[in-house]
Amino acid sequence: MYHDNDRFKIFARRAVMLAGGKAVLVGALAARMYYLQVLESDKYTMLAEDNRVSMRLLPPPRGQILDRNGVAMAINQHNYRVLVVPEDTPAMAYTLDALSTIITLTDHDRARIAKEAKRRRSFVPITVRENLSWEEVARIEVNAPDLPGVLIDVGQSRYYPLQSLGAHILGYVSAVSENDLTGDPLEELPGFRIGKGGVEKIYDMALRGKGGTSSLEVNAVGRVIRELERNEGEPGVNLTLTLDTRLQEYAAQRLGDESAACVVMDIHTGEVLVMASTPSFDPNAFNRGLTTEEWKTLSTNPRSPLQNKALSGTFAPGSTFKLVVALAALESGAVTPDQRVFCPGHMQLGSIKFHCWKKGGHGAQDLISAIKNSCDVYFYEIARRVGIDKIAEVARRFGLGVSTGIDLPNERSGLIPDRAWKRKAMKQPWHPGETLVNGIGQGYVLATPLQLATMTARIANGGLAVEPHVARDLITDQAALIRPKPEWPSCGMSQKNLQLVRKGMFAVSNEPGGTAFRARINQDGMWLSGKTxxxxxxxxxxRERETGVKKNEDLPWKERDHALFVAYAPEDNPRYSIAVVVEHGGGGSAVAAPIARDIMIEVQKRERARMAGLNQGTG
Incomplete structure (x- = not known):
């Protein structure tokens, strides 16, 4: 009996302890549940919502690029692309084989798809090919029953409707490389394109806009169930250029198949109406992706279609540089307008003979006649008197040897030599004969067509340091503002001396015997003044001089002279400057001047038609 009581007490005590333990555990569990479900309710509700809702970044529409008259130069169009969903495809290889009978698939495409299929989840679509034609889309849709997992998607792609026209100014867009990353989340999106050249690059941030967002409901493994909310973001800024596409087209046609460049700019505002570089290229090819053959054709062409020769092609300016030498001589007092230099066809300096382009010489020349006849001996002499350092100083005031600051990439500054430059670059002293050679725009002197157009504009507008630009509006990251009327600083030149140089340019184009007289404009009110x-x-x-200098047409293309011409018009009220350079084209008077004349006639006709339309509109 005693033992039974003891056992009962022990059992009862253990039962109480077990019940107490259970009560403690249940209490702790209840307390924890209360803590999680009541006190921490908001926190875990948010975490659950974050797991359920996926935020996706949406690319905004890229801003359009328009010419000064509203003509579209760069737009967005539908981009039809074919995708494949791995989990819906019984056999990826079989599906791709079937798809390759409908559209072209390269080995590179297949390797890329296989790599992405391993890296991504099976329900995530993989891009097979972009930029499908409507015919290709139709063929895929017709064969859809035999293509499990294949679907068509529609996005946006950059398109240049004028193709090669203005391509060097527009640039192009292409996929983001690792070196292009700036931290903008848009750059991480598959298929996102950024500007890689021209204004597409310079104004890329404004053109690309701000990304939108899409809130998607997803399940535990990330599969999209439905879209909850969508914010389209902000489209990119529409960029209006100073270019006139009709003039650009005319200039490109006039330059033809030559390796050449032409720049036309407003001498008062700096607006560039024409910037043509030939041959050109189609920027659409860069957007869709160049083939190996296409790239080889472009990159090995000796006439450099990918280079914008207008701002990155550097050429010896030849006799167009004499305008700057004349101003330097007048400003320094090294020569007076009436002072004459006799040209027998050459100039002797020590034991070296420096020849004039005219074998028999020009006789006695003053400033105006020397510019008119482009007499080398006259400019040898005044360059010797004024010195290379003063010539370089004046040249830089007129935009040579320095960047113009135009809103385009890859501008080259050319070269205006002086004593300090040669000492630093070549570790050699300057020689007197080099002053003579550089004084006629040969030797070390290099300039771009854009710089020559800027130089001419500054001469024509009374010595104001106008700077060229191609965006008609001032562009910020997300806005286009009206560009204020410019107030250009002075180049510090005497108006009398500028007028004398302009008088010489008038004689070049409008007086019998002038080097560009045959390329003059006869229409009243359109006369131009120029320099070959x-x-x-x-x-x-x-020996060649004694036996006869070979003609350009008898030489290999690479050994022919460059042809140049600069001018402004109209003479009575200057408004536009032009520079034309034809690489290895021959003589400036025979080749470049007629091209410039025709383009300047077209420019002034367009301006007259515009003014007539404005007058009718206000009448």
Whole structure:
């Protein structure tokens, strides 16, 4: 009996302890549940919502690029692309084989798809090919029953409707490389394109806009169930350029198949109406992706279609540089307008003979006649008197040897030499004969067509340091503002001396015997004033001079002279400047001047038609 009581007490005590333990555990569990479900309710509700809702970044529409008259130069169009969903495809290889009978698939495409299929979840679509034609889309849709997991998607792609016209100014867009990353989340999106050249690059941040967002409901493994909310973001800024596409087209046609460049700019505002560089390229090819053959054709072409020769092609300016030498001589007092220099066809300096382009010489020349006839001996002499350092100083005031600051990438500054430059670059002293050669725009002197147009504009507008630009509006990251009327600083030149140089330019184009007289404009009110230039690219030996200098057409293309011409118009009320450079084109008077004349006639006709339309509109 005693033992039974003891056992009962022990059992009862253990039962109480077990019940107490259970009560403690249940209490702790209840307390924890209360803590999680009541006190921490908001926190875990948010975490659950974050797991249920996925935020996706949406690319905004890229801003359009328009010419000064509203003509579209860069737009967005539908981009039809074919995707494949791995989990819906019984056999990826079989599906791709079937798809390759409908559209072209390269080995590179297949390798890329296989790599992405391993890296991504099976329900995530993989891009097979972009930029499908409507015919390709139709063929895929017709064969859809035999293509499990294949679907068509529609996005946006950059398109340049004018193709090669203005391509060097527009640039192009292409996929983001690792070196292009700036931290903008848009750059991480598959298929996102950024500007890689021209204004597409310079104004890329404004053109790309701000991304939108899409709130998607997803399940535990990330599969999209439905879209909950959508914010489209902000489209990119529409960029209006100063270019006139009709003038650009005319200039490109007039330059033809030559390796050449032409720039037309407003001498008062700096607006660039024409910037043509030939041959050109189609920027659409860069957006869709160049084939190996296409890239090889472009990159090995000796006439450099990918280079914007207007701002990155550097050429010896030849006799167009004489305008700057004349101003330097007048400003320094090294020569007076009436002072004459006799030209017998050459100039002797020590044991070296420096020849004039005219074998028999020009006789006695003053400033105006020397510019009119482009007499080398006259400019040898005044360059010797004024010195290379003063010439370089004046040249830089007129935009040579320095960047113009235009809103385009890859501008080259050319070269205006002086004593300090040669000492630093070549560790050699300057020689007197080099002053003579550089004084006629040969030797070390290099300039771009854009710089020559800027130089001419500053001469024509009374010595104001106008700077060229191609965006008609001032562009910020997300806005386009009206560009204020510019107030250009002075180049510090005497108006009398500028007028004398302009008088010489008038004689070049409008007086019999002037080097560009045959390329003059006859229409009243359209007269232009210009300066020819012919830049040698090879050394002419004494023996060749004695036996007869070879004609350009008898030389290989690479050894022919560059043809140049600069001008402004109309003479009575200057408004536009032009520079034309035809690489290895021959003589400036025979080749470049007629091209410039025709383009300037077209420019002034367009301006007259515009003014007539405005007058009718206000009448």
């Amino acid at each position: 230039g012919t830049a040698q690219v090879r050394r002419i030996t004494m």
